[in-house]
Amino acid sequence: MRVPEPYEPAEYPPFAVAVDLVVLTVRNDNLCLLVIERGAAPFEGHMALPGGFVGVDEDLLAAARRELHEETGVSVADVHLEQVATFGRPNRDPRMRVVSVAYLALAANLPEPRAGTDAAAAHWMPLPSSGGDAWAFDHAEIVDVALERARAKLEYTTLATEFCAPEFTIGELRRVYELVWGTKIDPRNFHRKVMKTRGFVEETGVSTSRGRGRPAQLYRAGQATSLHPPLVRS
Amino acid sequence: MRVPEPYEPAEYPPFAVAVDLVVLTVRNDNLCLLVIERGAAPFEGHMALPGGFVGVDEDLLAAARRELHEETGVSVADVHLEQVATFGRPNRDPRMRVVSVAYLALAANLPEPRAGTDAAAAHWMPLPSSGGDAWAFDHAEIVDVALERARAKLEYTTLATEFCAPEFTIGELRRVYELVWGTKIDPRNFHRKVMKTRGFVEETGVSTSRGRGRPAQLYRAGQATSLHPPLVRS
């Protein structure tokens, strides 16, 4: 029941509430995940997600923003941040009962992370991961759920532009889809699809020459947030 | 940071963790939401979602199942239950800091609820709701998010069968879509779409005569869980 009279906080179980971050970025033509190498028990030497406890008067999203800033130094304005799911299995943390709200963060080309104040070492891990068994806590599951969320949202939203610089080519946008989905996409059909979806991208009028091949037009993210009809994985 | 040494629980903020349930069912050709009329302050007389605190050693999903059983008396096996999102704004509950994990529950034709042990009165509210301003806490927002989740999942999953009895007609399945989406659907095109989607429904061989019109074939839910291509709202 939800209606006991005046609450007596001490009567209620001592929960800690944390946020964990699945931070994705595209660097050097790779999809990368921010991981922390744990320097202390439990799970010393294992990989963990960045995260931390929510303050007494802190909103969940604010806590996620704060942790993201602390771990990456990035100004949070450029980063897409959304709640994914909450993980609260009783013994997921052997020390005490911790309920953790997982957030997904996406941004373009984030810099090398700065390590936290503790002994932890943060770095970018290219995906798909080689050895997926070295995760601390239930973080392997959190990563799975968050990645599947990201893959699904690329289908029916314009989220992929969050992985791109403010101005980007259609080829770069396509590369985001290929990296996140792990598939090859026909450049010609992709180009047609993006162009005919109103508000997905808008022209800048500028063209660029990056690397080989014919120079490409530069585009900005458009006003649309959802894709009708969606861009389906095959 | 996530790595302070041996935790000292007392050092961490006193959070309470709760689950809130958005329970939907189809009754008398209406989509209905289970609401509790609060009998005590705060928000006395306002509508609230069923829910309650998570036990010290209780999993989140287990807590949701327990509350569902307490409020409806339904055997939980027949009910679809999934996590939707977590709400943790610092002052969402004026009494203390409560972080609440919202769950969506769907089932066919649930019985009249039995009121809880407290003064609260539970009943089914037909949707779309008439006066949407009488909600306690942030429950109006929780309902919005959960309903949108349900609407979206009808598009690309076979979730609609959860609203149906074990055996149902295509017309009844279509009615679920119409009630949840609040739209009219062409019966002929819907019939064709359901039939050509492998694993959505399977024949029973039996036909029935409910109400007026030509008797309809009865179907069971099939093995499929996702719909390719999706059934889109227009």
Add this chain to the structure above:
DNA sequence: TCAATAGTGTCTGTAAGACAGTATTGT
């Protein structure tokens, strides 16, 4: 010159929306 990428266009199969028409019931 060649490889690589950008961009346009064409063909084909699938599927959705609109809707005509038949079948089988209750009233």
Add this chain to the structure above:
DNA sequence: ACAATACTGTCTTACAGACACTATTGA
């Protein structure tokens, strides 16, 4: 008889996948 619902089928249009072809660059 008539209204209501179930079910089948047809026509048209939209769009995705496959792929030919041209354009423009760096090596």
